[in-house]
Amino acid sequence: MDGRSRRRGDTRQRLYEAAVELIAERGFSATTVDDIALRANVAKGTVYYNFKSKTELFEELLRHGVGLLTEEFRVAVEGLPPREAVRALVRAQLAYIKRYRAFAQLLVSEMWRTNREWQQTLVLLREQAIGVIAETVQAGVDSGDLPADLDVRVASAALFGVGLVVAVDWLVFQPDRPIEDVEESMLAIVRRVA
Amino acid sequence: MDGRSRRRGDTRQRLYEAAVELIAERGFSATTVDDIALRANVAKGTVYYNFKSKTELFEELLRHGVGLLTEEFRVAVEGLPPREAVRALVRAQLAYIKRYRAFAQLLVSEMWRTNREWQQTLVLLREQAIGVIAETVQAGVDSGDLPADLDVRVASAALFGVGLVVAVDWLVFQPDRPIEDVEESMLAIVRRVA
DNA sequence: CGAACTAAACTGACTGGTCAGTACAAAAAC
DNA sequence: GTTTTTGTACTGACCAGTCAGTTTAGTTCG
Structure with missing residues (x-):
């Protein structure tokens, strides 16, 4: 368990948490990737570094x-x-x-x-x-x-x-x-x- | 109940039916006004003649x-x-x-x-x-x-x-x-x- | 040790497409 | 002759996804 994968795991976890809250409130389509990134304190690019697409996330x-x-x-x-x-x-x-x-x-x-x-x-x-x-x-x-x-x-x-x-x-x-x-x-x- | 309001009522009914099916499948945000109009066999302008907005519909x-x-x-x-x-x-x-x-x-x-x-x-x-x-x-x-x-x-x-x-x-x-x-x-x- | 190197992780400006809502003249229904 | 509908074109905002560049963490070697 090196620092890299821990870091990456943290990021993914934060993205999950941000996405789940926003999507529960607004639904999938009304939730933008920018919103998710913002709430997770991450740049938009990071979402796409970690996940193939919004749907895959x-x-x-x-x-x-x-x-x-x-x-x-x-x-x-x-x-x-x-x-x-x-x-x-x-x-x-x-x-x-x-x-x-x-x-x-x-x-x-x-x-x-x-x-x-x-x-x-x-x-x-x-x-x-x-x-x-x-x-x-x-x-x-x-x-x-x-x-x-x-x-x-x-x-x-x-x-x-x-x-x-x-x-x-x-x-x-x-x-x-x-x-x-x-x-x-x-x-x-x-x-x-x- | 004159013919005019019956006609208008029909149109609204068709719009309800089209909207309800599409929104049930895809959700509100993923359903476009064009889709609704198309499915209801109505021009887009008619949607806005009958309803103030997509949300109000x-x-x-x-x-x-x-x-x-x-x-x-x-x-x-x-x-x-x-x-x-x-x-x-x-x-x-x-x-x-x-x-x-x-x-x-x-x-x-x-x-x-x-x-x-x-x-x-x-x-x-x-x-x-x-x-x-x-x-x-x-x-x-x-x-x-x-x-x-x-x-x-x-x-x-x-x-x-x-x-x-x-x-x-x-x-x-x-x-x-x-x-x-x-x-x-x-x-x-x-x-x-x- | 630490300087140089490398790959993974992350950044954010940009693009191309989509869509809600508007405009309006002409036609159809009543 | 008034209400309702049509068709088409347009606009401006928004947004998924991209990419060239930057930072960070771990590795190699003097």
Whole structure:
């Protein structure tokens, strides 16, 4: 780990942070590369030294963010029995969204859009995140802890989508409401699998 | 209602339809006024004859769409007892989203964004739609049909957000799944108030 | 040691294209 | 004869991406 790659990593990190905030607020197209560079305290050229294009910066940002989320999902469920594991997933998702609020907003904005360049990337990433949930739910069904008639794929997708929207709604419209309430609401909503 | 205003109304309607589809796909900034005019089979000047600006077209589009939704909400609950009324709301939301898929996608994309020009408009419209739900839920709490400890505001907001996201997810990722399944899922999710 | 060298990282002025909004005369609809 | 729409042309602001040049961090060698 020499100084060069550390420096470069720092720059990329700063660019991610700047881009995620601006894009969450304004959307991809309304965010200019100049804005991103300015907020990251970097010259415009540096953006293009580190990323092939504005779109690529965004796609790598998506990969980066969803990668972190699935990572936390995996850590959260490690060694837990099914129903507890599902609860742990809800908690992990909530904590993640609280921590990376802007990224979560951005995901909500882009997740259900069609025909954009990065749509394919996003579908893949969605599969990846939902995949971790599905493994957990499947294990619960196999072990008999969860109802056998549960459609694992659908339940996992619903879990993911509902968690995203309830948590983001909370952060945007009811930020004063304590986090325990939100966790409780989410668990109430997904009671059938938790 | 003379022929002139009907004609004008038609043009505006066509512009709404063109704009909603394009903006749902690409987002507001990535959609050009020329594109909208082209898709609506209208000259660019006509857009500006009917609307002050691109932004105003979009805001009126939002008002128009949410107006229709609340209208359908009101019709749906008319004269129904509380729990049935809630079910009717779910069904109405689902039907609406199925019918105006693009508008629903657009709402999901914009609803939880911050700092855009039309943010204030959207907050108001959200209040309006959730208001109808809240009236119904409140009536249920008052009559004892729904649990007294239910936070009406929060439950209504959750109902609205979850419905939006589950339905849009269905249309985008599982369009072959029959509508009854989706209705069933949504009702299962909101069981506490239905 | 430190001077000279090298490649990686970064800079910011510039370019070519795009797009919101305007102008307006002529035509069509009512 | 008034309202609405058309078609075309135009402008000025804005912006993604480029590139020639500069700085920085690590390396080599006296």
